[in-house]
Structure formats: structure tokens, C-alpha cells
Amino acid sequence: MRWRAIDEPQPGPKWAGLFREFWPDYHKWWVREGPEARPGYLDSVNALKRHMPELLPLYEELCGLAGGADHAARFLSFYCPPPYLSACSQALWPGPEPVLVRNYDYSPHAFDGVVMRTEWLGRAVLGTSDSLWGLVDGINDAGLAVSLTFGGRRVVGEGFGVPLILRYVLQTCETAEEAGAALSRLPTHMSYNVTVVDRDRKFLTAFMAPDRKAVLKHVSVATNHQEKVEWDSHARFTATVERERFLLQRLTLHVESEEKFIGAFLKPPLYSSAFSEGFGTLYTAVYRPRKLEMELRWPGSVWHMPLMAFDERTLAVQVPVF
Known part of the structure; x- marks a missing residue:
């Protein structure tokens, strides 16, 4: 890549x-x-x-x-775009500094491979680009970080593609509370789980859907279902329940370092090799809201990107298959 x-x-x-x-x-x-x-x-x-x-x-x-x-x-x-599916896992490390970690599982043939830093509308934003001005994860200069996972439902309705919703949140919000209010009112065309965390360690996950009101939960883990599994075949194929349990166990049963927690995303069961089916792990993103920085990781590689000292560059990554 x-x-x-x-x-x-x-x-x-x-x-x-x-x-x-x-x-x-x-x-x-x-x-x-x-x-x-x-x-x-x-x-x-x-x-x-x-x-x-x-x-x-x-x-x-x-x-x-x-x-x-x-x-x-x-x-x-990005109003009522064609439907599309992804997998993904995301979680917050419960250490003294807030750290949001996520795997983006998607087709490498339908992915921009672009990290973009902008100062649009007077706000510095850094994140993984999608649909040319949307984002699938990112951070802003107020120390608000956000990422998404697919919500595991077939329903398609009237609303915006979620990458533009994430762009809106990062352009207009500074805290998790403000982000939650925005996510509660913005219509989405498909179901998504959006996790936000701010520099004060306040966090939430919004379970968004086109056919019902968004539900805001004080939960730090999201995979590819919402409050229950509603698409059995997709849940089995992506192992959404197993990944959620794995993350919850690491957060509740193990006291481990930030580096160990991040490392768990770089190998199975969180890391996916289903590239031919369009659900392989393209990257692991790490966001540190207080430090205003982003990292992209792959097994054996780390790309460090501070929001306020950003360098343009290119990188070729050999994505491994376990």
C-alpha cells in the first residue's frame, strides 16, 4: 500500500x-x-x-x-451515498493519558491511502481521508479524537455518509459532550458506531442508525454491532462479538501497558487478513488527544504524526497476512 x-x-x-x-x-x-x-x-x-x-x-x-x-x-x-460496508475495532486504553486505538478493516482497492492535515474554517484537523473531504478517524486542535466502526445493520435510509459526519464533528466540536450532541442530531444513511474522546478523558460511543434515534453510551469498546447483533451472517464473518469480548477482557482482566494494548491490535483476533473479501486490516491508528498526535501502525512499522509539527511524506507499506 x-x-x-x-x-x-x-x-x-x-x-x-x-x-x-x-x-x-x-x-x-x-x-x-x-x-x-x-x-x-x-x-x-x-x-x-x-x-x-x-x-x-x-x-x-x-x-x-x-x-x-x-x-x-x-x-x-455525501448525502445518501451508495451503501458500503467495513469491519473495524476501536477501544480506549484506560491509562492516565487518554489513548484511542482503532483498526480499519476495509478493501485496499477502495481506499485513498491519504492522511490529510487541514486548517479549514480556522481549525486544525488531522486524520485519515475518505471521499476527498471526509474522515474515517481524526483529531483536532482542541484535543478531540474520533473514529468509526460499521454498526452491523442492513438498513439504509436518508442521511449523510459517516466520513462527512466525522469531518463535521472535528470542525465544529471541542469536547466529547459537544460531539455527542452533534452525533445525536445528524442523520446517517447507515448504522455506525462513533467513539469520541477529548483531552479531559471524557468519552462516549454513539450508536447511530438511519431508522432510529442515536444512542449515546459511556462505553470504550466498539466493533461491528450495536447493543445486540442484528445481522447474524455479517457478525459471524467479521467475528464482531469475539473481538468485542477480547477487548473487554483486556480492559477489565489485565493491567497492561499502553504499548501492549496497542500491540494487541496488530495481531489476530483483532488484526484481520481477509483482504480478498474486503475486510483486511489496512492500518492501526493511535490518537493521543492531550499530545495532539496521531500514529499509524502496521506490524513492524510506526508512522508518527504530530498535529502541530506535521511533515508531508510518502510511505510504502507491505501489509502482512498472518
């Missing part, structure tokens, strides 16, 4: 270059059910105005950099 770390404080030529590079594949995915299956431009913009008005100036600027075409503008709203 080829990774790139990109630093562009305001939207400009670097973002426009990423759009030109990734748009053909994203467009093919977005129209796979036909463009009429996706909301029109006015519906998409009105949804942003209603639910995420703070992002509207940024959205309009990005649409301009993307060329202003109808399909690109509708795609960038």
Missing part, C-alpha cells in the same frame, strides 16, 4: 489534484445504481444547509475546485 501525508491549510491545488486523481473511481462507484438513484443537487445542498450549515462555505469552495459539475457537487455533499 502507498500512503501519502498531505498538508494544505486551505483548499487549493493539492486538494484539487487529489480530486482529479480519485474522481474517476469515486464517480464510477457513485453512479453504479444510476445517477437518478442519488439525491439531486438542490436536495443535497438543502440537506447540508439544514444539518451542517457551518460546512456550507467550505463545501462551495471544494465544489469550485472540483470544477462545479453537477455529479461532483452531489457527490461532495
